[in-house]
Amino acid sequence: MDDDTTEVVAGNGLLDRRLFLRGGLAGGTVLLTAKAGGVEREDWMKAPGAPMDEIGEPSPHESHVKRTSVRSSPGTTGTGVSFTPHEHLDGIITPSRLHFERHHSGVPDIDPGRHRLIIHGLVERPLSFDLNALGRYPTVSGINFLECSGNSGAALAPNPVQAPLSAVHGLVAGSEWGGVPLSILLDEVGVKAEAKWIIADGADSPMMSRSVPLDKAMDDALVALYQNGERLRPSNGYPMRLFLPGWEGNMSVKWLRTIKVTDQPAMTKDETSKYSDLQKDGSAKLFSFPMGVKSVITSPSHGLTLGPAGIYQISGIAWSGAGKIARVEISVDGGSSWADAALDQHVLSKSLTRFRSAWRWNGAKSIIMSRATDEQGSVQPSREQLLTNRSPGFFYHYNGIQAWQVAENGEVTNVYV
Numbered sequence: 001m002d003d004d005t006t007e008v009v010a011g012n013g014l015l016d017r018r019l020f021l022r023g024g025l026a027g028g029t030v031l032l033t034a035k036a037g038g039v040e041r042e043d044w045m046k047a048p049g050a051p052m053d054e055i056g057e058p059s060p061h062e063s064h065v066k067r068t069s070v071r072s073s074p075g076t077t078g079t080g081v082s083f084t085p086h087e088h089l090d091g092i093i094t095p096s097r098l099h100f101e102r103h104h105s106g107v108p109d110i111d112p113g114r115h116r117l118i119i120h121g122l123v124e125r126p127l128s129f130d131l132n133a134l135g136r137y138p139t140v141s142g143i144n145f146l147e148c149s150g151n152s153g154a155a156l157a158p159n160p161v162q163a164p165l166s167a168v169h170g171l172v173a174g175s176e177w178g179g180v181p182l183s184i185l186l187d188e189v190g191v192k193a194e195a196k197w198i199i200a201d202g203a204d205s206p207m208m209s210r211s212v213p214l215d216k217a218m219d220d221a222l223v224a225l226y227q228n229g230e231r232l233r234p235s236n237g238y239p240m241r242l243f244l245p246g247w248e249g250n251m252s253v254k255w256l257r258t259i260k261v262t263d264q265p266a267m268t269k270d271e272t273s274k275y276s277d278l279q280k281d282g283s284a285k286l287f288s289f290p291m292g293v294k295s296v297i298t299s300p301s302h303g304l305t306l307g308p309a310g311i312y313q314i315s316g317i318a319w320s321g322a323g324k325i326a327r328v329e330i331s332v333d334g335g336s337s338w339a340d341a342a343l344d345q346h347v348l349s350k351s352l353t354r355f356r357s358a359w360r361w362n363g364a365k366s367i368i369m370s371r372a373t374d375e376q377g378s379v380q381p382s383r384e385q386l387l388t389n390r391s392p393g394f395f396y397h398y399n400g401i402q403a404w405q406v407a408e409n410g411e412v413t414n415v416y417v
């Protein structure tokens with residue numbers, strides 16, 4: 001691509017997003033000359049390749065792409081997190097094997113033949129469903145993100161964490177979730193008129209449980225059985241989990257075992273002492289369910305290094321618990337000027353949305369940022385705006401703008417602006 005034809009749309013060399021629609025990024029491409037003709041045959045072309053296999057595995061050359069910061073709390077096994085390595089991924093679907101994990105006491109080894117989902121409480125007919133019974137109800141699927149409300153909490157640290165993006169923002173992932181709409185099962189048991197909440201319990205040893213307003217349960221809640229076309233993986237809730245599109249991950253109770261229909265919330269530990277929002281007056285705000293509008297540039301990001309000055313793609317993910325992403329703006333001059341990124345074709349409600357921009361980097365130190373706006377008009381706040389409105393002990397629901405600094409040598413680090 002001839003540099004003269006690219007239109008600069010914001011300060012420091014941000015280019016028109018249509019550059020991507022037209023294609024033709026030049027960086028790293030080697031122009032073949034007319035006489036190049038006889039390209040050498042590589043070794044792998046000289047003999048038949050490997051046979052078919054029952055299960056496809058990633059290339060061994062991609063073995064560095066794995067969940068990061070895998071750790072259990074001291075003195076426990078399986079109480080902790082692992083992060084999705086977004087710095088190495090593209091698109092809006094996270095491979096199931098790389099979906100982040102958050103377990104409060106490890107992954108239970110559930111026998112699907114013995115597992116039951118029991119729905120009881122303020123209902124006409126309490127019922128017990130095994131996996132076969134559930135399989136006979138209509139199923140639906142949808143592409144949605146799942147984000148832990150503790151995601152990006154590391155961005156509250158007084159100094160920017162110098163670690164790959166995933167160590168800060170890796171507790172979000174996108175999947176196609178398939179299963180039975182909870183509303184169908186609630187109709188089957190017959191919810192009584194005075195019912196207002198459901199209490200969902202997991203079959204793990206702490207029996208993690210959360211209260212969910214009945215409106216959400218009847219709206220888009222799913223008893224999920226499938227993730228990205230296959231049965232849920234054990235770490236993501238096999239054989240069934242509650243899935244609440246757009247709401248904090250904690251409420252999507254894995255290994256779902258009982259649903260009790262009630263007229264009030266249960267005030268479980270996972271919605272009072274934990275997963276509540278400490279206010280400036282010392283009180284805790286309960287039940288902040290939807291995840292706020294947010295975005296992060298995944299490439300370039302910490303740990304990735306730019307080569308020589310030239311044209312680069314800036315790419316990342318944006319999402320909102322309130323619906324679709326309306327726009328993502330990019331700045332490559334530390335927030336002085338902004339221009340819209342191009343959104344990939346799948347802009348879905350409560351889903352990861354992939355954005356891309358083109359940047360002609362002149363080799364000078366630069367700060368790059370993304371800012372998302374959702375269809376409700378909510379705009380992702382700057383880190384500073386976000387901090388002025390919260391008390392120091394409020395950890396959850398961080399959705400501030402992430403800034404990356406590109407140094408003259410191409411190294412990318414985490415910065416606060």
Ligand SMILES: Nc1nc2c(c(=O)[nH]1)N[C@H]1C(S)=C(S)[C@@H](COP(=O)(O)O)O[C@H]1N2
Pocket residue numbers: 099100101102103104105146147148149201202203204207208235236237248249250251252253254255
């Ligand atoms: N039963 C049960 N459900 C659970 C949890 C758990 O520890 N036990 N963790 C919750 C939290 S805090 C989050 S963020 C999500 C994480 O889902 P994932 O591990 O599939 O990514 O599951 C939620 N559901």
Ligand SMILES: [Mo]
Pocket residue numbers: 102147148149150249250
């Ligand atoms: Mo979470």
